[in-house]
Amino acid sequence: MTDRPIKVLIAKPGLDGHDRGAKVLARGLRDEGFEVVYTGLRQTPEMVATAALQEDVDIVGLSILSGAHMTLVPRICQLLKAEGLADVLVTVGGIIPDDDVPALQAAGVSAVFGPGTTIAEVAGYLRANARPRE
Amino acid sequence: MRSPAGVAAELCSTALAGDRRSLAKLLTAVENRTPVAEAALRTLYPLAGRAHLLGITGPPGAGKSTLVAALVGELRSAGRTVAVVAVDPSSPITGGAILGDRVRMQAYAGDRDVFIRSMAARGHAGGLASTTGAACAVLDAVGFEIVMIETVGTGQSEVEVAAAADTTVVLEAPEMGDEVQAIKAGLLEVADLVVVNKGDRPGAQRAASQLRAMLGGGRGGLHGPPVMITTAATGAGVPELLVAIDRRRAEGALRDDGAARLARAEAEVRGALADRIGRRLDEAGSATAREAAVRDVAAHRIDPYTAADELLAGLVGVEAGSRR
Numbered sequence: 001m002t003d004r005p006i007k008v009l010i011a012k013p014g015l016d017g018h019d020r021g022a023k024v025l026a027r028g029l030r031d032e033g034f035e036v037v038y039t040g041l042r043q044t045p046e047m048v049a050t051a052a053l054q055e056d057v058d059i060v061g062l063s064i065l066s067g068a069h070m071t072l073v074p075r076i077c078q079l080l081k082a083e084g085l086a087d088v089l090v091t092v093g094g095i096i097p098d099d100d101v102p103a104l105q106a107a108g109v110s111a112v113f114g115p116g117t118t119i120a121e122v123a124g125y126l127r128a129n130a131r132p133r134e
Numbered sequence: 135m136r137s138p139a140g141v142a143a144e145l146c147s148t149a150l151a152g153d154r155r156s157l158a159k160l161l162t163a164v165e166n167r168t169p170v171a172e173a174a175l176r177t178l179y180p181l182a183g184r185a186h187l188l189g190i191t192g193p194p195g196a197g198k199s200t201l202v203a204a205l206v207g208e209l210r211s212a213g214r215t216v217a218v219v220a221v222d223p224s225s226p227i228t229g230g231a232i233l234g235d236r237v238r239m240q241a242y243a244g245d246r247d248v249f250i251r252s253m254a255a256r257g258h259a260g261g262l263a264s265t266t267g268a269a270c271a272v273l274d275a276v277g278f279e280i281v282m283i284e285t286v287g288t289g290q291s292e293v294e295v296a297a298a299a300d301t302t303v304v305l306e307a308p309e310m311g312d313e314v315q316a317i318k319a320g321l322l323e324v325a326d327l328v329v330v331n332k333g334d335r336p337g338a339q340r341a342a343s344q345l346r347a348m349l350g351g352g353r354g355g356l357h358g359p360p361v362m363i364t365t366a367a368t369g370a371g372v373p374e375l376l377v378a379i380d381r382r383r384a385e386g387a388l389r390d391d392g393a394a395r396l397a398r399a400e401a402e403v404r405g406a407l408a409d410r411i412g413r414r415l416d417e418a419g420s421a422t423a424r425e426a427a428v429r430d431v432a433a434h435r436i437d438p439y440t441a442a443d444e445l446l447a448g449l450v451g452v453e454a455g456s457r458r
Binding site: 004005007026027029030031032033034035036037038039040043044046047049050051053054055056083084085 | 154155158159161162165166224225227228229230231232233234236237240242243244249250251252254
């Protein structure tokens with residue numbers, strides 16, 4: 001069936017102190033018809049990869065405010081590839097300096113969403129770019 | 135484009151060999167009720183039936199996910215393998231869902247003998263998704279010793295888990311109601327074990343005594359189901375609960391729980407039948423007749439039973455025709 005909901009993991013890797021933004025996004029994507037697996041704060045890259053594998057998600061959305069994205073994101077992308085999940089779309093949201101975006105994209109990130117991005121923009125991007133589903 | 139049977143055969147053989155990604159893909163196919171899933175279940179269903187299917191149910195916020203996580207920890211320290219199917223509700227408006235049960239179950243990344251899968255109920259009303267039973271059969275077939283089924287947060291009558299599980303644990307929290315709540319029909323009647331969680335809160339002992347007093351004398355026997363107290367967040371009472379769960383399993387094996395298995399099989403067959411009929415109605419050809427019937431009922435030209443009979447007669451005709 002092609003009309004089943006898109007499944008997305010919203011994860012907060014690292015040591016961020018709050019997850020308001022991630023929860024608002026999770027709720028917003030729910031309202032856009034996505035099935036959103038939400039895993040909470042302080043995830044290790046291994047936890048994110050395990051959750052993505054077991055849940056067979058179409059998309060991994062990482063929310064990072066702490067500035068540790070250049071360490072965490074490439075590690076997560078590497079683990080996803082090692083698990084055979086290279087076809088899963090990876091996006092990043094949070095506070096990401098423009099200068100870091102090319103390096104993240106080289107690591108395997110498809111899109112980076114900064115402050116001010118609307119839920120509708122994110123949902124539209126995810127619908128257009130999630131892997132073709134079986 | 136490979137055939138569904140070919141895809142299923144490959145996924146089954148790798149999943150049975152221990153590949154977790156293939157297992158995850160099979161579960162997705164089952165959730166989406168694809169032809170791959172049907173082909174895979176033909177292979178896997180005969181291999182299932184060995185796991186202990188353990189249902190965990192109770193109202194929202196009673197601590198189901200926390201208790202499941204604590205039980206997983208207890209099982210893993212005993213070297214037992216465990217899978218969890220955690221169901222959360224789907225939006226009746228958009229079909230979207232927040233699957234949040236993993237928040238409490240994060241300590242097991244990297245442990246391949248724990249497999250946790252979230253499922254959206256997708257409009258099914260009994261506390262589970264319509265495909266939860268099939269998902270459990272897949273996890274059972276690939277060899278998990280215990281498969282826990284965590285329901286959506288339930289009200290009083292979402293009792294489907296009792297048919298899907300070998301053992302049903304009903305969770306209550308302190309201060310959830312009085313003795314009259316305890317004798318109402320529904321969820322508490324299907325409990326094999328009743329657990330008052332948040333045992334460190336005031337009122338836990340009192341709630342447990344009230345439940346013990348009121349649940350005896352029914353189908354659970356003179357004394358009713360055991361009522362235990364846990365504090366899942368600290369782990370207090372969880373080892374004792376697991377002992378009670380295992381005892382229940384051992385007793386079930388002794389007293390030939392054939393009736394329970396038949397009831398589960400019947401629920402599965404009826405579910406599959408309802409699903410098949412629903413799909414036929416959505417197929418081209420039937421959809422027009424269905425829409426016409428729905429319009430007639432909405433306008434009160436015919437009643438719903440007549441409409442259903444007519445649609446069913448049409449489906450049987452289509453089926454008989456296709457067989458010739």
